[in-house]
Amino acid sequence: MAEDERRDAQPADEAVKADPVREAAPTPEQVADWREKASLADEYFERLARTQADFENYRKRVRQEREELAAFAAERLVRGLLPILDNLERARDASDTADHAAWRQGVEITIRQFQDLLAKEGVEPIEAVGKPFDPRQHEAIMQAESESQEGTVLEEFQKGYRLGERVLRPSLVKVAGRPVN
Numbered sequence: 114m115a116e117d118e119r120r121d122a123q124p125a126d127e128a129v130k131a132d133p134v135r136e137a138a139p140t141p142e143q144v145a146d147w148r149e150k151a152s153l154a155d156e157y158f159e160r161l162a163r164t165q166a167d168f169e170n171y172r173k174r175v176r177q178e179r180e181e182l183a184a185f186a187a188e189r190l191v192r193g194l195l196p197i198l199d200n201l202e203r204a205r206d207a208s209d210t211a212d213h214a215a216w217r218q219g220v221e222i223t224i225r226q227f228q229d230l231l232a233k234e235g236v237e238p239i240e241a242v243g244k245p246f247d248p249r250q251h252e253a254i255m256q257a258e259s260e261s262q263e264g265t266v267l268e269e270f271q272k273g274y275r276l277g278e279r280v281l282r283p284s285l286v287k288v289a290g291r292p293v294n
Contacts, residue, residue: 117134122200130198134248141263142154142229153255188254190195190230190234193230193233193234194230196226197223197226197227197230200219200222200223200226201220201223203219204216204219206221207219207249229275232254234276235276235282236274236275236276236279237274237275237276238273238274239251239272239273239274239275239280239283239284241263241266241269241272241273241284241286242267242268242269242286243266244265245264245265246264246266246286246288249280249283249286250273250275250280250284250287251266251273251283251286251288252284252285252286253286253287253288254281254285254286254287255268255269255270255286255287255288256287256288256289257288257289257290258287258289258291259290260288260291262289263289263290263291264289264290265288265289266284266286266287266288266289267286267287267288267289268286269284269286269287269288270286270287271284271285272284272286273285
C-alpha cells in the first residue's frame with residue numbers, strides 16, 4: 114500500500130497529530146525567546162531612529178557653520194577693503210585740486226594697500242611675462258612670431274590671480290609662436 118493510501122486510511126485524530134503545522138502550543142521558553150528577540154528588534158530600531166536624527170542634526174549644524182564661516186570671511190575681507198575705498202574717495206576728491214604727481218602717488222599707495230590686503234587673504238598674482246605659456250594659468254589672446262622664444266609669454270594684457278593653487282582669473286597674454294613660412 115502506498116504512503117498516500119495509508120494516510121487516507123488513518124483516522125482523523127491521527128492525521129491532526131502528524132501534521133507539524135498543528136503541533137502543540139509553543140513552550141514558555143520559545144515565547145520568552147521570541148519576546149527577547151522582539152525587544153532587541155525594538156531596541157535596534159530606536160537606535161537607528163536616534164542615529165538618523167543625530168545625523169540630520171549634524172548635517173544642519175555643518176550647513177549653518179559653513180554659512181557662518183562664509184559670512185565671517187566676507188566680513189573680514191570687507192573690513193579690509195573699507196580703508197582702501199576711503200583712500201580712493203579721497204584721491205577722487207583731491208584730483209580736482211591737487212597736482213597730478215601727488216594725486217598719482219596717493220593712487221599708487223592705495224593700489225599697494227589693495228595688493229597687501231589681497232596677499233594677506235592668500236591671493237597672489239600669476240607671473241606671466243618671460244615665463245613659459247601654461248594654459249592652466251594663462252589665456253592666450255594673441256600670438257607673435259618668434260623662433261627664439263617659442264612658447265614664452267611676451268606680453269600681459271590683464272594680470273591673472275590665484276588663491277592658493279586655484280586660479281581665480283587667468284592672465285590674458287601674448288605668446289611667442291613659430292613663424293609661418
